[in-house]
Amino acid sequence: MATERVVVDPLTRIEGHLRIETQVEGGKVTDAWSSATMWRGIELILKDRDPRDAWYFTQRICGVCTTVHALASVRAVENALGIEVPLNAVLIRNLIEAAQYMQDHVIHFYHLHALDWVDVVSALQADPEKAAQLATTTSDWPNNGVQHFTTVQNRLKAFVESGQLGIFANGYWGHPAQKLPPEANLMAVAHYLEALDWQRDFIRIHAILGSKNPHLQTYVVGGSTLAIDPNGQSVLNAERIALLQQLFKKGQAFVEQVYIPDLLAVASFYKEWAAIGGGHGNFLTYGDFPLTTGDPVTNPDILYQPRGIILNKDLSTVHPVEHAKVTEYVAHSWFDYRDGNGNGLHPWEGQTNPNYTGPRPSEGEAYETLITSDEAKYSWLKAPRYNDTPMEVGPLARMLVAYASKDAPNHNSVKEKVDTVLERLGVGPEALFSTLGRTAARGIETWVIAEVALDWLKMLTDNIGRGDLKVHNGAKWDPKTWPALAQGVGMTDAPRGALGHWVNIENQHIQNYQCVVPTTWNAGPRDAHGKRGPYEEALVGTPIADPERPLEILRTIHSFDPCMACAAHVVDTTGQEIVSVKVR
Amino acid sequence: MPREPGSLMNALLDRGVTRRDFLKFCSAMAATLALPPRYEIRIAQALETAARPPLIWLEYQDCAGNTESLLRASKPTVADLVLDVLSVDYHETIMAAAGHQAEAAREATMKAHQGNYLVVVEGSIPVNDGGIYCCIAGRTALDLVREVCAGASAVIAAGTCATFGGLPAASPNPTGARSVSDVVKGVPIINLPACPMNVENLTAVITHYLTFGSWPATDQFKRPLFAYGSRIHDDCERRAHFDAGQFVEEWSDDGHRKGWCLYKMGCKGPQTFHNCPIVRWNEQTSWPIGAGHGCVGCSEPGFWDTMTPFYERLPDVPGVGIPVQTVGVGVVAGVSAMFAAHGVLSAIRAKAQPLHRPQAEVEAVDISEPQEPPRPTGQPTVADTGAEAPEKEGES
Numbered sequence: 001m002a003t004e005r006v007v008v009d010p011l012t013r014i015e016g017h018l019r020i021e022t023q024v025e026g027g028k029v030t031d032a033w034s035s036a037t038m039w040r041g042i043e044l045i046l047k048d049r050d051p052r053d054a055w056y057f058t059q060r061i062c063g064v065c066t067t068v069h070a071l072a073s074v075r076a077v078e079n080a081l082g083i084e085v086p087l088n089a090v091l092i093r094n095l096i097e098a099a100q101y102m103q104d105h106v107i108h109f110y111h112l113h114a115l116d117w118v119d120v121v122s123a124l125q126a127d128p129e130k131a132a133q134l135a136t137t138t139s140d141w142p143n144n145g146v147q148h149f150t151t152v153q154n155r156l157k158a159f160v161e162s163g164q165l166g167i168f169a170n171g172y173w174g175h176p177a178q179k180l181p182p183e184a185n186l187m188a189v190a191h192y193l194e195a196l197d198w199q200r201d202f203i204r205i206h207a208i209l210g211s212k213n214p215h216l217q218t219y220v221v222g223g224s225t226l227a228i229d230p231n232g233q234s235v236l237n238a239e240r241i242a243l244l245q246q247l248f249k250k251g252q253a254f255v256e257q258v259y260i261p262d263l264l265a266v267a268s269f270y271k272e273w274a275a276i277g278g279g280h281g282n283f284l285t286y287g288d289f290p291l292t293t294g295d296p297v298t299n300p301d302i303l304y305q306p307r308g309i310i311l312n313k314d315l316s317t318v319h320p321v322e323h324a325k326v327t328e329y330v331a332h333s334w335f336d337y338r339d340g341n342g343n344g345l346h347p348w349e350g351q352t353n354p355n356y357t358g359p360r361p362s363e364g365e366a367y368e369t370l371i372t373s374d375e376a377k378y379s380w381l382k383a384p385r386y387n388d389t390p391m392e393v394g395p396l397a398r399m400l401v402a403y404a405s406k407d408a409p410n411h412n413s414v415k416e417k418v419d420t421v422l423e424r425l426g427v428g429p430e431a432l433f434s435t436l437g438r439t440a441a442r443g444i445e446t447w448v449i450a451e452v453a454l455d456w457l458k459m460l461t462d463n464i465g466r467g468d469l470k471v472h473n474g475a476k477w478d479p480k481t482w483p484a485l486a487q488g489v490g491m492t493d494a495p496r497g498a499l500g501h502w503v504n505i506e507n508q509h510i511q512n513y514q515c516v517v518p519t520t521w522n523a524g525p526r527d528a529h530g531k532r533g534p535y536e537e538a539l540v541g542t543p544i545a546d547p548e549r550p551l552e553i554l555r556t557i558h559s560f561d562p563c564m565a566c567a568a569h570v571v572d573t574t575g576q577e578i579v580s581v582k583v584r
Numbered sequence: 585m586p587r588e589p590g591s592l593m594n595a596l597l598d599r600g601v602t603r604r605d606f607l608k609f610c611s612a613m614a615a616t617l618a619l620p621p622r623y624e625i626r627i628a629q630a631l632e633t634a635a636r637p638p639l640i641w642l643e644y645q646d647c648a649g650n651t652e653s654l655l656r657a658s659k660p661t662v663a664d665l666v667l668d669v670l671s672v673d674y675h676e677t678i679m680a681a682a683g684h685q686a687e688a689a690r691e692a693t694m695k696a697h698q699g700n701y702l703v704v705v706e707g708s709i710p711v712n713d714g715g716i717y718c719c720i721a722g723r724t725a726l727d728l729v730r731e732v733c734a735g736a737s738a739v740i741a742a743g744t745c746a747t748f749g750g751l752p753a754a755s756p757n758p759t760g761a762r763s764v765s766d767v768v769k770g771v772p773i774i775n776l777p778a779c780p781m782n783v784e785n786l787t788a789v790i791t792h793y794l795t796f797g798s799w800p801a802t803d804q805f806k807r808p809l810f811a812y813g814s815r816i817h818d819d820c821e822r823r824a825h826f827d828a829g830q831f832v833e834e835w836s837d838d839g840h841r842k843g844w845c846l847y848k849m850g851c852k853g854p855q856t857f858h859n860c861p862i863v864r865w866n867e868q869t870s871w872p873i874g875a876g877h878g879c880v881g882c883s884e885p886g887f888w889d890t891m892t893p894f895y896e897r898l899p900d901v902p903g904v905g906i907p908v909q910t911v912g913v914g915v916v917a918g919v920s921a922m923f924a925a926h927g928v929l930s931a932i933r934a935k936a937q938p939l940h941r942p943q944a945e946v947e948a949v950d951i952s953e954p955q956e957p958p959r960p961t962g963q964p965t966v967a968d969t970g971a972e973a974p975e976k977e978g979e980s
Binding site for chain 1: 636638643644645646647648649650651652653655656657658661662663666667670671672673675676677678679680681682683685686687688689692710713714716717718719720721722723724725727731751752754755756757758759761779780821834835836840841842843865866867869870871872874875876877880888892893894895896
């Protein structure tokens with residue numbers, strides 16, 4: 001049977017620059033290679049700077065998952081210096097992150113992922129009346145009426161007739177794997193447009209709590225700069241809190257009345273994808289959302305989302321996380337380790353000596369392939385492993401760990417919603433280990449967070465009501481109070497998964513800085529043992545109806561929600577060692 | 585007003601936008617551009633006759649922060665921008681097409697609209713080692729950006745990375761990151777720095793272009809005067825507290841809760857030219873100083889090196905902290921002198937840094953001019969030198 005090399009580059013509707021190469025045989029992917037093709041060098045740029053500035057730099061690792069690197073960074077420095085953050089700041093950070101989950105997941109579903117399942121052109125054929133019937137059977141959303149759907153369809157018709165198809169040009173319209181009826185497509189297109197307006201309004205939460213979005217500016221080592229005073233005029237006061245309440249409630253309404261019903265409606269037409277794209281079946285989450293003061297790194301029991309590991313799709317056991325077991329391989333990455341590339345190194349002992357061995361395109365020319373041999377290096381990502389095992393991170397990992405952790409604060413909420421979704425789709429828990437499961441878990445998580453965010457806002461207002469206005473612990477703000485040497489790790493679970501920052505501080509300056517990032521876990525290449533990364537493994541077995549239009553590759557890769565700027569973030573062209581620290 | 589077939593106004597009306605909304609948009613644009621009210625009509629007239637201009641949005645060494653900023657557009661909204669105002673023919677983050685179909689869409693626009701399409705660039709362009717630190721579809725960013733921009737009617741550099749090299753170009757600039765102006769010659773370039781750029785300034789620039797057929801007046805860094813013409817310090821809502829000597833001394837103190845001046849906490853507003861205090865963020869909901877954190881100077885060239893450490897206060901100012909009644913013109917003059925002096929200090933610091941952080945070797949590439957050095961701050965740029973005409977490279 002003929003073997004074909006199918007390459008997608010640029011893999012669009014993601015953050016950053018990703019190239020996927022696959023081998024297709026008999027209408028199925030038989031092998032896959034995931035490659036990051038862009039580098040900047042932020043960790044090296046951080047060297048010798050003030051550790052209190054690091055959050056501002058690392059936040060720029062990514063503008064899509066804005067705030068998450070800032071959070072991991074301040075936590076790493078606070079962990080290094082032993083700074084306890086006041087409760088108000090803990091809750092402000094939780095609320096910022098909760099809003100990030102909600103907004104990021106909604107944008108992912110509608111604007112990055114939906115066009116893999118929704119045929120925009122087919123929506124032109126829809127009967128708006130039938131579309132309204134379909135929509136109102138699953139939701140009370142006020143904009144699901146005939147008139148609104150007719151307006152959207154007319155707008156779409158005029159757009160198509162203009163001949164300028166803009167962002168919709170050259171999509172995989174009419175692809176045999178597109179299965180939604182025209183009415184479902186119209187409903188989805190209407191909500192695609194509505195979600196664009198919703199996210200803009202909803203994210204004003206970040207402006208209130210973080211000054212602006214993207215790239216918030218109220219993080220600070222030791223707490224938050226968002227001053228609180230119910231009697232103040234230009235700080236977090238009753239008027240701002242009322243606005244927060246309103247925005248979170250509107251957010252929850254959209255999630256419950258639009259996102260979740262759409263997710264269920266679309267998924268019900270694509271149930272075969274509950275058996276595709278499963279991958280290795282190993283899942284890691286650091287957990288997040290501390291509910292009290294205390295260092296979340298050393299006190300996982302204060303976290304709303306539990307920390308844990310699931311191995312081999314076995315939900316009967318949740319394994320503890322020991323970050324000393326995290327290593328990174330470079331056998332297939334454009335780096336070399338001084339003592340050979342056979343072993344993985346812990347981030348605190350890591351080296352970053354780049355060695356680009358890929359093709360060098362000349363002006364006007366494109367290279368054909370990065371996979372020139374079985375030994376080829378082919379990515380700017382390292383290959384992270386936990387206990388030598390590739391791990392998937394992200395919403396599915398979190399929902400599985402919460403589902404299996406009976407004592408976790410979010411267990412009941414997660415279990416109830418997971419079971420509801422499985423029942424509505426008529427599938428068992430095994431369906432979670434798939435492309436569809438990944439996409440469903442993201443929706444379920446948004447639903448859980450939309451509910452609990454309002455509780456956290458109440459915790460904040462209750463605390464303010466008790467007269468606690470403190471947002472910052474300044475005891476160690478002055479670098480003169482710091483020890484000559486300090487080391488820290490900051491953990492968070494970003495929308496896309498487990499995120500860790502490791503910092504080493506020497507004489508009040510950053511001696512070195514390392515990030516191990518969600519998309520590096522998921523999109524990394526093979527390790528020294530030839531074991532595929534999670535993207536690569538998940539693609540094996542994926543059916544490809546038309547190699548010229550590999551829509552199915554997009555479905556599985558998008559289900560992970562790639563963020564390449566996050567994943568590829570460090571470079572050292574001088575070949576010097578960035579990190580050489582002992583694990584404490 | 586007559587409705588031209590295929591005009592933008594026509595398109596908007598066909599898509600259910602009311603004339604009232606349209607005029608509201610025009611007046612909002614006139615306000616952002618700081619134009620007198622009579623210009624609203626001119627904006628409306630121009631938009632009524634313009635077809636949707638094709639736009640190619642390129643992302644290189646970026647974080648997609650400017651793309652996210654684009655999604656926050658409110659006047660017009662991003663849906664209006666994408667469907668009605670522009671024809672966004674290539675944008676990796678939002679386009680439906682992928683792989684070679686995506687590249688084909690870009691190439692089709694370049695061919696069909698040679699000399700007439702707009703380009704927005706987000707992110708810096710690495711030039712070290714033949715540019716292999718950023719490749720798309722098997723080609724380097726350097727190769728692609730030059731090819732695409734060569735046929736553009738104009739190029740907008742969105743955000744500080746595309747404008748000045750930004751974070752990737754911060755010392756020691758490991759990948760040889762460059763700005764658009766460094767590597768693209770022969771087309772008009774307009775710079776919209778800030779980290780990220782405020783989308784209201786992007787939509788205002790596009791409207792200006794569609795309305796007047798030209799770019800807005802810019803300063804020597806190609807930044808539009810309407811957005812970068814005055815200092816944050818001069819438009820800051822907390823300025824009165826600076827003049828009165830009322831300062832936040834530590835985070836979460838009484839002055840912090842009262843919204844006093846953040847100068848002593850390291851605010852760089854006095855060195856930064858941007859309309860952040862006026863336009864604010866996310867539909868005017870807030871902005872950094874409004875939320876209790878100092879400005880970090882993100883719209884200034886080289887701010888990653890010249891404005892850090894962020895929490896280090898500018899050198900002591902005569903008059904800072906003195907009783908209100910004695911503050912007057914003399915103090916303001918003293919402040920100006922101090923900022924001029926600090927500019928020198930910044931330049932020295934930026935120069936001194938490579939001593940312990942060696943600059944990576946930069947391969948020789950075709951870059952005719954080096955990045956302009958950071959401006960000695962405090963020296964009046966806009967007000968005294970007057971608006972520079974939009975630069976048309978190759979004609980001057």
